Amino acid sequence: MRHTLAATFEPGAVDKKGKPNPTLVITGTLLPGTELEHEQLAALLDEKDVPEAMVEFKNVNNVLQISVEFTHEKDIAKAGRENLKLRHEARDRGMSIDDVKADREAKAKAEKAAEKEK
Numbered sequence: 001m002r003h004t005l006a007a008t009f010e011p012g013a014v015d016k017k018g019k020p021n022p023t024l025v026i027t028g029t030l031l032p033g034t035e036l037e038h039e040q041l042a043a044l045l046d047e048k049d050v051p052e053a054m055v056e057f058k059n060v061n062n063v064l065q066i067s068v069e070f071t072h073e074k075d076i077a078k079a080g081r082e083n084l085k086l087r088h089e090a091r092d093r094g095m096s097i098d099d100v101k102a103d104r105e106a107k108a109k110a111e112k113a114a115e116k117e118k
Contacts, residue, residue, distance in 0.1 A: 002031040026066065039087070040080030044072055 005028040015021040032038040051072040090100045
């Protein structure tokens with residue numbers, strides 16, 4: 001996996017009340033090597049279902065070291081595989097992902113109704 005990382009540091013920043021508020025902003029980009037890695041990372045970093053994040057930092061011999069760890073309760077490997085299958089199905093059928101989801105739901109409802117009639 002490739003990645004980029006950038007940081008900005010504003011030691012003299014102040015908040016709206018003029019109180020010192022030094023800031024360090026670290027931004028990065030993860031470029032997964034495979035479609036599956038992409039889907040798994042997307043499932044882990046889902047804005048609708050936010051993962052836990054733990055940040056550790058230390059100063060060792062005047063070198064600042066920062067580590068960020070994301071954890072999630074859901075099965076990220078499984079979610080990534082399901083999302084990849086969904087994306088491939090949408091591509092193969094020439095449909096949007098939302099349309100494929102709606103189609104799947106409609107088929108499931110029809111099957112359930114057919115089973116009740118038996």
